Amino acid sequence: xxxxxxxxxxxxxxxxxxxxxxxxxxxxxxxxxxxxxxxxxxxxxxxxxxxxxxxxxxxxxxxxxxxxxxxxxxxxxxxxxxxxxxxxxxxxxxxxxxxxxxxxxxxxxxxxxxxxxxxxxxxxxxxxxxxxxxxxxxxxxxxxxxxxxxxxxxxxxxxxxxxxxxxxxxxxxxxxxxxxxxxxxxxxxxxxxxxxxxxxxxxxxxxxxxxxxxxxxxxxxxxxxxxxxxxxxxxxxxxxxxxxxxxxxxxxxxxxxxxxxxxxxxxxxxxxxxxxxxxxxxxxxxxxxxxxxxxxxxxxxxxxxxxxxxxxxxxxxxxxxxxxxxxxxxxxxxxxxx
Amino acid sequence: xxxxxxxxxxxxxxxxxxxxxxxxxxxxxxxxxxxxxxxxxxxxxxxxxxxxxxxxxxxxxxxxxxxxxxxxxxxxxxxxxxxxxxxxxxxxxxxxxxxxxxxxxxxxxxxxxxxxxxxxxxxxxxxxxxxxxxxxxxxxxxxxxxxxxxxxxxxxxxxxxxxxxxxxxxxxxxxxxxxxxxxxxxxxxxxxxxxxxxxxxxxxxxxxxxxxxxxxxxxxxxxxxxxxxxxxxxxxxxxxxxxxxxxxxxxxxxxxxxxxxxxxxxxxxxxxxxxxxxxxxxxxxxxxxx
Numbered sequence: 292x293x294x295x296x297x298x299x300x301x302x303x304x305x306x307x308x309x310x311x312x313x314x315x316x317x318x319x320x321x322x323x324x325x326x327x328x329x330x331x332x333x334x335x336x337x338x339x340x341x342x343x344x345x346x347x348x349x350x351x352x353x354x355x356x357x358x359x360x361x362x363x364x365x366x367x368x369x370x371x372x373x374x375x376x377x378x379x380x381x382x383x384x385x386x387x388x389x390x391x392x393x394x395x396x397x398x399x400x401x402x403x404x405x406x407x408x409x410x411x412x413x414x415x416x417x418x419x420x421x422x423x424x425x426x427x428x429x430x431x432x433x434x435x436x437x438x439x440x441x442x443x444x445x446x447x448x449x450x451x452x453x454x455x456x457x458x459x460x461x462x463x464x465x466x467x468x469x470x471x472x473x474x475x476x477x478x479x480x481x482x483x484x485x486x487x488x489x490x491x492x493x494x495x496x497x498x499x500x501x502x503x504x505x506x507x508x509x510x511x512x513x514x515x516x517x518x519x520x521x522x523x524x525x526x527x528x529x530x531x532x533x534x535x536x537x538x539x540x541x542x543x544x545x546x547x548x549x550x551x552x553x554x555x556x557x558x559x560x561x562x563x564x565x566x567x568x569x570x571x572x573x574x575x576x577x578x579x580x581x582x583x584x585x586x587x588x589x590x591x592x593x594x595x596x597x598x599x600x601x602x603x604x605x606x607x608x609x610x611x612x613x614x615x616x617x618x619x620x621x622x623x624x625x626x627x628x629x
Numbered sequence: 630x631x632x633x634x635x636x637x638x639x640x641x642x643x644x645x646x647x648x649x650x651x652x653x654x655x656x657x658x659x660x661x662x663x664x665x666x667x668x669x670x671x672x673x674x675x676x677x678x679x680x681x682x683x684x685x686x687x688x689x690x691x692x693x694x695x696x697x698x699x700x701x702x703x704x705x706x707x708x709x710x711x712x713x714x715x716x717x718x719x720x721x722x723x724x725x726x727x728x729x730x731x732x733x734x735x736x737x738x739x740x741x742x743x744x745x746x747x748x749x750x751x752x753x754x755x756x757x758x759x760x761x762x763x764x765x766x767x768x769x770x771x772x773x774x775x776x777x778x779x780x781x782x783x784x785x786x787x788x789x790x791x792x793x794x795x796x797x798x799x800x801x802x803x804x805x806x807x808x809x810x811x812x813x814x815x816x817x818x819x820x821x822x823x824x825x826x827x828x829x830x831x832x833x834x835x836x837x838x839x840x841x842x843x844x845x846x847x848x849x850x851x852x853x854x855x856x857x858x859x860x861x862x863x864x865x866x867x868x869x870x871x872x873x874x875x876x877x878x879x880x881x882x883x884x885x886x887x888x889x890x891x892x893x894x895x896x897x898x899x900x901x902x903x904x905x906x907x908x909x910x911x912x913x914x915x916x917x918x919x
């Protein structure tokens with residue numbers, strides 16, 4: 292996991308990770324084994340909370356890739372969540388196993404996103420944001436008028452009722468966990484690649500990046516499509532975890548709020564941030580569950596306060612204070628110890 | 630005579646969209662801020678008119694007399710504190726902060742006043758209308774709102790082009806640093822623009838409550854319509870916003886005429902088509918795009 296480059300004529304050392312790579316890799320493997328075995332070790336209520344947690348992790352990670360790395364603030368990603376859910380439903384109605392349909396549904400979202408980028412990427416800043424919202428709204432209204440997909444009332448995901456309920460819960464959990472793992476791993480590898488370097492250069496100075504030959508628009512387009520696929524995964528696993536698929540449920544604006552708040556609180560532009568933000572969201576939601584919608588008020592106020600006074604988020608604060616990175620994507624220069 | 634019906638209904642609702650949108654357009658034009666909480670401020674104004682105004686012994690129909698000045702003060706204060714802080718950081722933060730505010734306001738209203746529909750009580754006036762032909766009726770309330778929209782837009786136009794403060798606001802919006810060098814206090818002027826924006830959106834919110842029922846989540850949809858009206862008409866053009874609102878209203882009525890489920894969809898399509906073929910809007914200048 293680490294590439295250690297040693298410049299020839301200097302005592303400075305350049306390395307990726309703060310920890311020994313075996314340590315990081317071992318940690319990731321241990322956590323992966325734990326989450327894979329979780330349904331056999333934890334109570335059923337915890338398993339369903341974890342499922343919802345992983346769905347939020349997927350959405351927040353994708354939103355972070357879009358806003359924190361590619362500089363596009365979207366408030367319309369719930370559109371792709373909804374499309375992912377409905378594409379899964381469509382494939383399932385055609386006779387496919389819903390779990391098998393999820394990756395195909397996600398890819399379908401990516402295909403749909405390509406023409407949309409040609410409209411949206413002409414816009415900047417707030418224009419882009421509201422236009423993404425209009426696109427999501429239109430997608431919902433279009434789905435609403437298709438009777439085959441249940442119209443406004445919704446439709447039950449076929450092929451799930453025949454499964455025994457414990458097996459269904461396990462399968463749903465594994466789908467959300469694998470979805471989150473794949474999305475996180477993909478994001479991590481993408482940001483470590485050449486594209487990650489391109490994105491940081493665009494984020495720091497777009498004009499300079501352009502003049503140095505960075506293909507800014509096509510990189511943005513690629514990221515938008517990747518994020519659409521990721522949100523499609525979130526929608527697919529959502530549609531099996533809450534198998535009554537309904538437009539108001541799958542396309543809700545609250546998803547946009549949750550992914551945005553989780554990312555802002557955790558730390559925009561860091562891989563760890565959205566995960567930390569999602570943990571805080573679920574901690575708040577569980578501890579305030581008897582208080583109705585107040586958790587969203589508190590969570591939102593926290594996000595607003597953090598974006599004004601601590602724009603790097605909690606993970607940014609931790610990273611700057613302790614100089615640690617759990618999932619490093621950049622390089623750091625290390626001075627030799629005296 | 631369905632065509633006449635569509636045109637009349639579309640124009641009436643378009644006047645409301647323009648009234649709703651002019652504050653959004655002003656704030657965007659002056660300080661390059663898209664206030665994503667704009668729609669929710671209108672809903673708050675509606676709730677103040679329904680729940681608080683009667684406590685202060687003001688009839689709901691006259692509530693705008695106190696709610697509008699109150700919102701102007703609120704706008705100035707919010708701009709000088711929260712919004713100015715986020716503008717000082719970057720446009721990115723402003724979007725996040727206003728979106729956060731929007732979600733906070735919606736959920737606070739849900740927590741305090743529940744999801745029940747409310748409307749501003751104006752007695753029997755709500756159903757009064759006159760007849761144009763056998764199938765076309767014009768509601769007095771909607772006609773009044775259209776009239777108010779034209780008045781407000783006209784007054785804003787005069788304010789921006791004839792008064793001293795208006796001229797300085799335009800100077801700041803054209804070139805903030807040059808205006809500052811000439812002695813303009815841009816933070817104060819931003820506050821005034823926000824005050825006007827909040828006052829007009831309060832008026833729009835109360836008008837909305839007179840025409841139909843509203844719930845805590847009504848703000849989002851109305852923000853979309855207002856934004857669509859601004860973009861269709863063209864950023865930086867007040868009368869363009871009126872034309873954009875009316876075009877949006879007519880598109881929506883046309884969609885509703887084909888199938889009631891297509892009402893909002895047709896409006897969205899008009900917006901997306903304008904974005905695709907004329908992104909600066911019908912009356913906008915290209916350089917006004919952010």
